[in-house]
Amino acid sequence: MNRNKHLLLWSSVGVFILLVMAAANENLGREWRQIQGTARSTEGAPEGAMDVHLRQVINPGLNISDRCVSCHVGMAPGEQGITGDRVLAAHKAVVHQPAEFGCTVCHGGQGRATDKADAHGDVHFWPQPMIPIKYAYAGCGTCHTPLKVPNSGILEKARGVFERLDCLACHRVDGRGATIRPGGGGLEGPDLSSAGFKGFDSGWYEKHLKQSGEAQNGPWKASFGAISEEDRGALTTYLSTRVGSSKLVEAKAAFNSSGCLGCHKVSGVGGDAGPDLSRAGEKDPGILDFTHVPGSRTFALWLGEHFRSPAAIVPGSAMPMMGLTENQIDLLTMYVLSLRRRELPGAYLPKDRVQVLRFGAREFSTDGATIFSAICSGCHGADGKGRRYAGS
Amino acid sequence: MTVKAGEPKSRLDPEPIARRDFLGMSSLIAMAGTLLFSVLGMLRLPKAAVLSSPSKKFSVKLPEALSAGEAFVPPGRAVALFRDGEGVFAISTICTHLGCVVKPMPDGFECPCHGSRFGVDGAVSRGPAPRALDWLKVSSKGDSWVVDEEKKVPPGTKEKA
Amino acid sequence: MSTPVIEKNQAMQVFKDNLRAAPRRLLDATFRSGKPNTDRKRSTFVFSNLFLHLHSVRTHRWTLKWSTTAGLGIATTAAFLITLVTGVLLMFYYKPYPDVAYDSIKDIHFVVPTGRFIRNIHRWAANVMVVAVILHMARVFYTAAYRKPREFNWLIGMGLFVITLGLSFTGYLLPWDQLAYWAITIGANIAQSPREVTDALGITDWFDPGGFQRLLLLGSDVVGVEALIRFYLLHIMLLPLALAALMGVHFWRIRKDGGMVRPADADSRLEPRSSEEIYPVFTDAPAKTYQLAAIVRGKTSAVGRGPENTLPSMPHLFYAELAVLMLTTLICVGLSLISDAPLKELANPAVPENPAKAPWYFLGLQEMVAFSAVMGGIGIPSLVIIGLGLIPFLDREEAGTGEWFGGTGGWPLVRKSIFVGLASAILIEAFVIRFGWIREWFPHVPQLVITLINPGTLLTLIYGLYSVWLVRRYNSTRAGAMGLFTVFLCGFVVLTIIGTYFRGPNWVFYWSPADWPKH
Known part of the structure; x- marks a missing residue:
């Protein structure tokens, strides 16, 4: 009987020890507890705020339960954040309040998770890891699709016109400009960063001209003059593409310059030779072959390497080596990452997506040059003189 | 030996069913029968008269540039559509072995x-699948095609446009 | 009858006394026989307790030897109790609805206090239970404990084995991840596999038992919300109830069949009792003989001394049972801390998991299913179940009952059978992996031929012939049964290991998962 008593004793002691370990791990060892503990003791932490508990953003409409704010506690609803800290800082001012929209809608990752690796999604069996912060604006593609984006050349030219005419003197765009602040009247034009999405007065030029003509002196008189029709067209192009995420627009312009649509489809437009790219940004890194991709196993790196040499990454791929510059690769990576979708309730469906989904709007500018560079240039070359790829 | 009417029967004669036993037997049989019947009723419950899965008949538009031998799989359906010189045909992509979704290859x-x-015609070339993939009924309707996943057709049946 | 008269000012004092005595009286009321400090009170302690009275009041010393049962039955019960407790806890949060189910498992994993731990324990206890039930069955077989009068309990035990596997299988779908979805799709199609035969005969249109089974299981023609609800119902209610009921019968029959099996000469083989095991027996000896009162069988009444070589179950047996219970708990909890229960991607009906693997104890079946669905999934398992059920009715010998590897042949035969079982399974697998099977050589061979002649049926045939040969060679059914059980166990192990470790995408053989191709 003593053998059994010993067995019972030591088994019970063993179970007890294991339970204590589990309890310690659960109640003390979790990352978010330690991070919130740090937050409380950090200098400058608001008094009484940031008590240690799990936090989350819930939005049943978008079907999110984002617990990211358990570590990024400065972004939690009602918290102020600690300036200067990478993890604990408040979110920068954005159109979509994190307290309403949560985190994963834009950034990807696993909202329900409470451990860093799981939450950032760099784990097995979570198909939607976070979009690398470098390509953060690709997240806009989850709901939005920038319309009226021309190719890079046209976009660059339009930006050049906007800057040459010094519109930035009075207007703020993408965080730049509006530097003239006369002491008296306080003249400052509206922020144009989202003009393309919100819409703008098509009669702005006449109004500007009139106001300039009426002014006796000051900035209106000094800084506004007549603009040629060609330049006004460029300005319209530029304004139409100001949809709040200039980087994504730039990326899309690069896509529209590379002839990808000659072989690939996006939202129903494009060729059949390659795979449909409408949701290519959602690819699960877990099922990709990373044997020839140096560095960490992220989809972005895979994409970059794939653009450099498609057949080396996907054996048997018919896609030619495009001979892209590193900057172009970066932009195309960003654009492909933005090709993602999410089930959205009607109330959250943005109007640019509605126009594409319901009213058949094209996803890109429909001027001849853009159509040629977006579709035809892949085979016929940017100048229409044909193109030969290495090895073909 | 003759038996006079009214004479008590021998102990060796088979005993007629007593009224009491008859009543007992019939009551038990009635109960058993009723329970059996109710069980039959209950057994019908697990199979709904209409299944909740979406309609097995659907119409689809083929892409213009579908070359012969190239499969077109309508999103959300386990059917591969093909078009060649002889017409359009549909092959179910549900494996006849254990119902996994097969992948069209060249x-x-x-x-x-x-x-x-x-x-390419769905015939088994290796592995445990017991029979060829099903060919499904395709019919032309305007510029689109109607596929009926429940109607099988003999392999080789192609529908002219 | 007289009511004690309480003096007026004593009432308060009595109240205080009663209050003080309440805990002791509660104890007395619960265990009416009082402290189990004599053998008689120990007996009363057992049989006057609803939960303990399934035990006999005295236990043979042979039963208490560790080598007799290795505690495997109790371990299985313990694992079941653990899954029961953790399962009920999980039900607080689990929502049986597609997609929502997956989210609720994520919540259990990430934000429910102790949720991850509890789920891990549930999963590990389920695995431990399957292992324990298989080992328990092997123990009963190898000690020939299924023999008369225990045939019926062997059948009950087989029922429990099947229900245990059913519980495991139904629990597999509930997380609603890719693993679950595709394992259940395959499982449901195995239920449908009689079509392989009906199709070949061309009678599926009017006789389709396979299709009916699948529909009954899934409630629809796809794995969807109906299937999830049905599996949930089976998992949390029907199967546990059936299991608990059969367990009750199983335990009760152990007593009715005379307790644990032991060799006829068990008494003489036991060491003399140590002094600590000697208890005063029947200190206040009963005045009547039990035999006269027709309570016990036997030629003489046993008055004033206990039956030979038994010990009071309280506490000897209970220490053993509690020890196994805690040891099982230790194993489950330890494993839970080492490894988390898996949860893959959300179920996606459009993209099959590749490879789609069932729980490990079904991978042997899946290996056979990869040859022929109906044979591997239904034919051979049914044959095995029927064969197991027949064992106690075919082996009517008596030699070796209660001995490990008892009976004709003994351990040398088992050792030989292990070799035969492993070798034939590995050779057949190696052949198939290297050279393929009939379909690869003659693509147009009728399906019925492959259904009948495939590696699974071939292996079964070899095993069967080997067993028949043993019966003739040793002139003993027990020898045949022992050989058959051993080779099937070995076949199960080989196929399970191959299915678990050496099968990759498209069910192709790989030496290691590192060689798997990426898509």
């Missing part, structure tokens, strides 16, 4: 679950 179909392979 040289036929491949099942990821237990490695069955099928030729």
Whole structure:
């Protein structure tokens, strides 16, 4: 009987020890507890705020339960954040309040998770890891699709016109400009960063001209003059593409310059030779072959390497080596990452997506040059003189 | 030996069913029968009269540039549509082995679950699949095609546009 | 009858006394026989307790030897109790609805206090239970404990084995991840596999038992919300109830069949009792003989001394049972801390998991299913179940009952059978992996031929012939049964290991998962 008593004793002691370990791990060892503990003791932490508990953003409409704010506690609803800290800082001012929209809608990752690796999604069996912060604006593609984006050349030219005419003197765009602040009247034009999405007065030029003509002196008189029709067209192009995420627009312009649509489809437009790219940004890194991709196993790196040499990454791929510059690769990576979708309730469906989904709007500018560079240039070359790829 | 009327029967004669026993037996049989009947009723419950899955008949538009031998799989459906010189035909992509979804390849179909392979016409070329992939009924309707996943047709049946 | 008269000012004092005595009286009321400090009170302690009275009041010393049962039955019960407790806890949060189910498992994993731990324990206890039930069955077989009068309990035990596997299988779908979805798709199609035969005969249109089974299981023609609800119902209610009921019968029959099996000469083989095991027996000896009162069988009444070589179950047996219970708990909890229960991607009906693997104890079946669905999934398992059920009715010998590897042949035969079982399974697998099977050589061979002649049926045939040969060679059914059980166990192990470790995408053989191709 003593053998059994010993067995019972030591088994019970063993179970007890294991339970204590589990309890310690659960109640003390979790990352978010330690991070919130740090937050409380950090200098400058608001008094009484940031008590240690799990936090989350819930939005049943978008079907999110984002617990990211358990570590990024400065972004939690009602918290102020600690300036200067990478993890604990408040979110920068954005159109979509994190307290309403949560985190994963834009950034990807696993909202329900409470451990860093799981939450950032760099784990097995979570198909939607976070979009690398470098390509953060690709997240806009989850709901939005920038319309009226021309190719890079046209976009660059339009930006050049906007800057040459010094519109930035009075207007703020993408965080730049509006530097003239006369002491008296306080003249400052509206922020144009989202003009393309919100819409703008098509009669702005006449109004500007009139106001300039009426002014006796000051900035209106000094800084506004007549603009040629060609330049006004460029300005319209530029304004139409100001949809709040200039980087994504730039990326899309690069896509529209590379002839990808000659072989690939996006939202129903494009060729059949390659795979449909409408949701290519959602690819699960877990099922990709990373044997020839140096560095960490992220989809972005895979994409970059794939653009450099498609057949080396996907054996048997018919896609030619495009001979892209590193900057172009970066932009195309960003654009492909933005090709993602999410089930959205009607109330959250943005109007640019509605126009594409319901009213058949094209996803890109429909001027001849853009159509040629977006579709035809892949085979016929940017100048229409044909193109030969290495090895073909 | 003759038995006079009214004479008590021998102990060896078979005993007629006593009224009491008859009543007992019939009551038990009645109960058993009723319970059995109710069980039969209950057994019908697990199979709904209409299944909740979406309609097995659907119409689809084929892409213009579908070349012969190239499969077109309508999103959300386990059917591969083909078009060649002889017409349009549909092959079910549900493996006949254990119901996994087979993948159309240039040289036929491949099942990821237990490695069955099928030729371009759906015939088994290797693996445990017991029979060829089903060919499904396709009919032309205007510029689109109606596929009926429940109606099988003999392999080789192609529908002219 | 007289009511004690309480003096007026004593009432308060009595109240205080009663209050003080309440805990002791509660104890007395619960265990009416009082402290189990004599053998008689120990007996009363057992049989006057609803939960303990399934035990006999005295236990043979042979039963208490560790080598007799290795505690495997109790371990299985313990694992079941653990899954029961953790399962009920999980039900607080689990929502049986597609997609929502997956989210609720994520919540259990990430934000429910102790949720991850509890789920891990549930999963590990389920695995431990399957292992324990298989080992328990092997123990009963190898000690020939299924023999008369225990045939019926062997059948009950087989029922429990099947229900245990059913519980495991139904629990597999509930997380609603890719693993679950595709394992259940395959499982449901195995239920449908009689079509392989009906199709070949061309009678599926009017006789389709396979299709009916699948529909009954899934409630629809796809794995969807109906299937999830049905599996949930089976998992949390029907199967546990059936299991608990059969367990009750199983335990009760152990007593009715005379307790644990032991060799006829068990008494003489036991060491003399140590002094600590000697208890005063029947200190206040009963005045009547039990035999006269027709309570016990036997030629003489046993008055004033206990039956030979038994010990009071309280506490000897209970220490053993509690020890196994805690040891099982230790194993489950330890494993839970080492490894988390898996949860893959959300179920996606359009993209099959590749490879789609069932729980490990079904991978042997899946290996056979990869040859022929109906044979591997239904034919051979049914044959095995029927064969197991027949064992106690075919082996009517008596030699070796209660001995490990008892009976004709003994351990040398088992050792030989292990070799035969492993070798034939590995050779057949190696052949198939290297050279393929009939379909690869003659693509147009009728399906019925492959259904009948495939590696699974071939292996079964070899095993069957080997067993028949043993019966003739040793002139003993027990020898045949022992050989058959051993080779099937070995076949199960080989196929399970191959299915678990050496099968990759498209069910192709790989030496290691590192060689798997990426898509």
